[in-house]
Amino acid sequence: MAAFLGLSDYWWDWGNLLFRFLHVIAAIAWIGSSFYFIALDLHLLPPAEKRDADRGVGGEVWEIHGGGFYRVEKFRVAPATLPEPLHWFKWEAYTTWLSGFALLVAVYYAHASAYLIDPSVAHLSTWSAIGISVGGLALAWVVYDVACRLLGRDEWALAIVVLAFVVLSAWGAGQLFSARGAYIEVGAMLGTIMAANVFFVIIPAHWELVRAKQAGREPDPVWNVRGKQRSVHNNYFTLPVLFAMLSNHFSFVYGHKHAWLLLVAFLVLGAVIRLFFNLHHAGRDVWWIAVGVLAAIVVLMVLLRPSSSRPAAGGPVPTLAQVQSVLAVRCAPCHSLNPTEPGISSPPAGVVLVTPEQIQVLAGAIKTEAVDNKLMPPGNVTGMTQAERDLLARWLASR
Numbered sequence: 001m002a003a004f005l006g007l008s009d010y011w012w013d014w015g016n017l018l019f020r021f022l023h024v025i026a027a028i029a030w031i032g033s034s035f036y037f038i039a040l041d042l043h044l045l046p047p048a049e050k051r052d053a054d055r056g057v058g059g060e061v062w063e064i065h066g067g068g069f070y071r072v073e074k075f076r077v078a079p080a081t082l083p084e085p086l087h088w089f090k091w092e093a094y095t096t097w098l099s100g101f102a103l104l105v106a107v108y109y110a111h112a113s114a115y116l117i118d119p120s121v122a123h124l125s126t127w128s129a130i131g132i133s134v135g136g137l138a139l140a141w142v143v144y145d146v147a148c149r150l151l152g153r154d155e156w157a158l159a160i161v162v163l164a165f166v167v168l169s170a171w172g173a174g175q176l177f178s179a180r181g182a183y184i185e186v187g188a189m190l191g192t193i194m195a196a197n198v199f200f201v202i203i204p205a206h207w208e209l210v211r212a213k214q215a216g217r218e219p220d221p222v223w224n225v226r227g228k229q230r231s232v233h234n235n236y237f238t239l240p241v242l243f244a245m246l247s248n249h250f251s252f253v254y255g256h257k258h259a260w261l262l263l264v265a266f267l268v269l270g271a272v273i274r275l276f277f278n279l280h281h282a283g284r285d286v287w288w289i290a291v292g293v294l295a296a297i298v299v300l301m302v303l304l305r306p307s308s309s310r311p312a313a314g315g316p317v318p319t320l321a322q323v324q325s326v327l328a329v330r331c332a333p334c335h336s337l338n339p340t341e342p343g344i345s346s347p348p349a350g351v352v353l354v355t356p357e358q359i360q361v362l363a364g365a366i367k368t369e370a371v372d373n374k375l376m377p378p379g380n381v382t383g384m385t386q387a388e389r390d391l392l393a394r395w396l397a398s399r
Helices: 009-043 050-054 091-109 126-151 155-176 179-214 221-249 259-281 287-303 320-330 356-361 363-372 386-398
Strands: 057-065 068-075
Touching: 009 057, 009 068, 009 091, 009 221, 009 259, 050 057, 091 126, 091 179, 126 155, 126 179, 126 221, 155 179, 155 259, 179 221, 179 259, 221 259, 259 287, 320 356, 320 386, 356 363, 363 386
Parallel strands: none
Antiparallel strands: 057 068
C-alpha cells in the first residue's frame, strides 16, 4: 500500500513520528480531563449555602492547586442564564481519534504485510485486512450504541453485553490479524467507541442544554443523564485502551499462545482499577479490589513466566558465522542500518543484527522473538524456516 500511494518509507516514518506525538499529547489531555471531571463529580458535596441551592447548584467542591484556591460548582441541570464564554471539552477526543487513525494508517495499513497480516494466522490480502479492520471500528460503535439504547437503564446487563463483545472481538481479531495487529485493533475499537460517545452523544447532549437556554426553555434533565452515562463509560475505557495501545512493546503478552485471553484479562483489570479509584473519589476505599487486582497481576506474572524452551532439534552446534548468515537473510532486511525490507526505513526499535558483536549482545532477544515466540520476522515476511529457527536454538543453547 505504501508504494501504491507513491510515498517513500522516509515519509511514512515522518507520519509515524508526528501522528504518534500528536496522538500521545491529545490522549494525555483527553484522559486527564476524564479523570479530573469524574473525580470532581464524585467529590461534590451539597452546597453549603441555601442561596446556592436556590439558584440550581447541585453540588460544590473546594480545591487547591498551583498556589490558589478554587471553588467549583455543578448545576443540577443548567444555570439561570447561559454564561459567556462557555468552555467545551471535545477537541481532545477528536484529535486523539483522528491522530490515532492516521497512525493506524501510517504504520499498520501502509505496511500491512509486516504489521497487520500474519499468513500463519489467516491468508488475507492487504486491502481485505484493512477493510476488516476499518469495519471492526464501525461495528464496535454500532454494537455498543445499540446495547446502550436497549439496556441503558441496567448498567450490569450493559456491562455484561459489552464484556461479551470485547471477548468476541479479542478472539476474532486473533483469528484474523497478526499478534500485534490484533491487540491494536481491539484497542482502536474501544477508542472509537470513546470518541464516538463524545461526537454522537455527549456533545449533542450539551448542545441540547445550550439551545434550550438560548430559546428560553427549561432544559430537559434527560440530556444531562445521557451525557453523564457515556462520560462515565469513557472513563472506564481509558486504562483498557491505554494497555492495548502500549501492548506492542510487550511481546511476552501478545506473543503468548492464549494472547486473546490475556488481552481480555488486562482490559478487565484496567476497568477494575478505574472502579477502585472512582470509589475512592466517592469516599469509599474498597481495598479488596486493590488487593484482588494485585493478586491477579501476580498470577499473570507467574503464568507468563517463560518456560524452559523445548530441546533444540538434534544436530551439530552451528558456528556464529552460520547464525550470522541466517540473520543476514531473515532479520537484517529490517534490522540493519540501511533496511531493504519495503516499508522499513530505519531499524525497528534501533535493533541492528549485522555484526557478530551485535548478535552476541542481542542473543536473548533473538531467543525470545525468533525462536520461542516466533514473532520475528513479523508475519514471517522474510520466510524464516523452522530449520533455521532450530539452528538458532542450537546456537543459543550452546552459549
